[in-house]
Amino acid sequence: MPIEFRTASTFSDAAGLIAGDRTARLLSGGTLIMRDINEGRLTDGLILRLVDPAYRQINLSGRVELGAGVTMAAILKRRELAYLHAPAQAIGGPAVRNMASIGGNLFAESPYGDFTVALLALDAQVMVMQGFGAPRAVPLEEFLAGRARGGQGLVTAVQFAPPQNAADFRFRKVSRVRPKGLAVLSVAAHLPMSGGRVSGARVAFGAMAPVPMRAKAVERVLEGKALDAAAITAARAAAAEGIRPVTDAIASEWYRREVLPVHLARLLSGQD
Amino acid sequence: MAKIPVQFRLNGSDRAAFVGPSDNLLTLLRRGLNDFGPKYGCGQGTCGTCTVLVDGDLQLSCLTLAATCEGKHVETVSGMAEGPVLHPLQQAFMDHFAAQCGFCTPGMLTAAKALLAANPNPTRAEVIDGISGNICRCTGYDAIIEAILAAARGGQAKRTY
Numbered sequence: 001m002p003i004e005f006r007t008a009s010t011f012s013d014a015a016g017l018i019a020g021d022r023t024a025r026l027l028s029g030g031t032l033i034m035r036d037i038n039e040g041r042l043t044d045g046l047i048l049r050l051v052d053p054a055y056r057q058i059n060l061s062g063r064v065e066l067g068a069g070v071t072m073a074a075i076l077k078r079r080e081l082a083y084l085h086a087p088a089q090a091i092g093g094p095a096v097r098n099m100a101s102i103g104g105n106l107f108a109e110s111p112y113g114d115f116t117v118a119l120l121a122l123d124a125q126v127m128v129m130q131g132f133g134a135p136r137a138v139p140l141e142e143f144l145a146g147r148a149r150g151g152q153g154l155v156t157a158v159q160f161a162p163p164q165n166a167a168d169f170r171f172r173k174v175s176r177v178r179p180k181g182l183a184v185l186s187v188a189a190h191l192p193m194s195g196g197r198v199s200g201a202r203v204a205f206g207a208m209a210p211v212p213m214r215a216k217a218v219e220r221v222l223e224g225k226a227l228d229a230a231a232i233t234a235a236r237a238a239a240a241e242g243i244r245p246v247t248d249a250i251a252s253e254w255y256r257r258e259v260l261p262v263h264l265a266r267l268l269s270g271q272d
Numbered sequence: 273m274a275k276i277p278v279q280f281r282l283n284g285s286d287r288a289a290f291v292g293p294s295d296n297l298l299t300l301l302r303r304g305l306n307d308f309g310p311k312y313g314c315g316q317g318t319c320g321t322c323t324v325l326v327d328g329d330l331q332l333s334c335l336t337l338a339a340t341c342e343g344k345h346v347e348t349v350s351g352m353a354e355g356p357v358l359h360p361l362q363q364a365f366m367d368h369f370a371a372q373c374g375f376c377t378p379g380m381l382t383a384a385k386a387l388l389a390a391n392p393n394p395t396r397a398e399v400i401d402g403i404s405g406n407i408c409r410c411t412g413y414d415a416i417i418e419a420i421l422a423a424a425r426g427g428q429a430k431r432t433y
Contacts (some may be wrong), residue, residue: 002293005294027340030335034296034334034335035315035316092317093320094387095330099331
């Protein structure tokens with residue numbers, strides 16, 4: 001069966017089509033699917049476009065809800081989302097940022113997917129619609145663990161609580177080419193402070209495993225500590241726990257392991 | 273599978289075509305409509321030489337499904353000059369020797385046009401970000417950056433964008 005193209009006008013139409021057709025793939029910005037088509041990896045199945053206006057909606061009242069079709073450029077236009085500007089700016093050049101969506105980024109293979117690293121450090125939930133029911137919230141970490149299996153349904157949106165203090169959220173992407181290049185690695189950290197101590201640390205790495213991962217060992221050593229030299233030294237020592245970086249055209253596994261603690265420490269100490 | 277009819281504006285003219293369900297916009301422009309301005313470089317969104325404007329937004333035509341362009345306005349580098357009169361950016365690229373092999377130039381000019389439309393007086397850093405999705409393997413970028421800054425400084429440039 002060759003490629004078939006259809007347009008769905010509502011979430012439930014799209015979710016129904018996806019539930020009924022194992023080959024269906026949702027075309028969002030196109031930066032992943034069109035590449036697979038151009039390179040001959042995707043030759044069959046249903047390509048579905050969703051034109052529901054809610055797919056591209058940003059809702060900032062209370063918990064932040066970003067429609068899965070919200071582009072990186074749309075995030076960069078919202079001052080209220082300033083803490084997400086660094087990860088949005090880290091995705092491609094201006095044309096890619098006009099196209100690439102946050103929903104698509106959840107499916108980007110390593111070393112892509114830097115925006116998802118930021119969402120992981122915000123403890124985001126993915127809203128997934130399976131068949132015709134209401135969307136259900138899936139923790140992002142769980143969603144990423146099941147991503148390779150596929151068949152999770154339609155991603156309608158991403159939700160998270162915004163950081164109380166934007167300065168508590170930090171992001172860094174390391175690439176060899178500036179201003180745009182693939183990730184050697186990326187790091188995001190949400191470190192809410194309570195009485196001068198970290199309370200509820202969330203740290204995430206990109207390009208350190210097949211999917212973006214939580215750095216739970218780093219979170220543990222930072223929890224309850226002031227963000228001082230001793231804590232940063234402990235975080236450096238814990239950085240490599242559980243990582244499984246790969247060797248690719250950008251960096252070797254060895255190099256990624258070597259530089260991860262350095263960049264983590266720079267992020268934590270606020271160095272450029 | 274049947275071909276899909278698409279009607280859209282290309283550089284100000286109404287165009288209609290039949291496209292395959294997996295055809296990208298670049299293929300439609302080059303093979304279907306004989307607009308050879310945008311080039312096919314990498315096919316994966318890395319090089320930027322296929323860059324066009326869709327409803328005023330910079331997009332990569334090789335990553336845009338042609339069937340989604342129904343009712344849109346697509347602008348390519350081919351629409352920049354008015355007859356024999358070059359667009360100020362094109363003139364600045366010539367004046368500053370900003371093209372060598374020329375393969376990146378369609379994308380560079382289009383990216384520069386979008387940048388100046390949004391930001392008529394960019395800093396050098398903003399110009400660099402504006403063309404960061406476009407790879408040039410000849411010039412070392414400096415001549416291109418200078419050309420865009422010069423076009424931005426020119427009074428005519430501001431009026432045209």
